Amino acid sequence: xxxxxxxxxxxxxxxxxxxxxxxxxxxxxxxxxxxxxxxxxxxxxxxxxxxxxxxxxxxxxxxxxxxxxxxxxxxxxxxxxxxxxxxxxxxxxxxxxxxxxxxxxxxxxxxxxxxxxxxxxxxxxxxxxxxxxxxxxxxxxxxxxxxxxxxxxxxxxxxxxxxxxxxxxxxxxxxxxxxxxxxxxxxxxxxxxxx
Numbered sequence: 001x002x003x004x005x006x007x008x009x010x011x012x013x014x015x016x017x018x019x020x021x022x023x024x025x026x027x028x029x030x031x032x033x034x035x036x037x038x039x040x041x042x043x044x045x046x047x048x049x050x051x052x053x054x055x056x057x058x059x060x061x062x063x064x065x066x067x068x069x070x071x072x073x074x075x076x077x078x079x080x081x082x083x084x085x086x087x088x089x090x091x092x093x094x095x096x097x098x099x100x101x102x103x104x105x106x107x108x109x110x111x112x113x114x115x116x117x118x119x120x121x122x123x124x125x126x127x128x129x130x131x132x133x134x135x136x137x138x139x140x141x142x143x144x145x146x147x148x149x150x151x152x153x154x155x156x157x158x159x160x161x162x163x164x165x166x167x168x169x170x171x172x173x174x175x176x177x178x179x180x181x182x183x184x185x186x187x188x189x190x191x192x193x194x195x
Contacts, residue, residue, distance in 0.1 A: 020056070
């Protein structure tokens with residue numbers, strides 16, 4: 001029986017790499033997996049999922065997934081969604097429909113919360129609807145588990161106000177433990193030039 005998975009983690013926890021490896025595992029076993037992401041994520045070029053370690057693979061945008069017939073979707077053993085935090089309520093419910101009514105497993109990867117510590121809409125609805133939740137872990141500069149996303153400006157100062165969605169990677173965000181996220185401490189060795 002198909003299930004809806006939400007695998008969440010802080011910035012730098014290799015969520016995209018995990019998504020790409022999951023796709024490869026299906027392919028290696030002779031099964032097709034469809035890579036999907038919201039079109040808002042344009043950092044990696046057109047129709048591409050890319051990880052910081054250099055893995056990449058073509059994808060369809062979420063609205064293109066929704067335009068596909070259920071007959072075409074049945075050709076896939078799994079649907080893998082990267083950057084799932086950018087989905088809206090209706091899109092998450094559509095994924096639940098694919099799982100429940102079409103019996104297609106769906107694995108979503110994304111951030112749980114933004115730089116202010118607030119849930120993204122997609123993450124909120126995935127936390128509510130997912131059959132399985134799994135944290136993809138990474139560490140803070142101090143060695144503790146990093147579960148929070150800090151956004152920093154061009155001078156290396158942590159910001160806690162602003163638009164929820166500002167696309168970026170190591171140039172704007174870093175995963176921190178709760179203590180260092182709350183204090184805005186990016187660590188003694190942090191410098192903007194390293195990002």
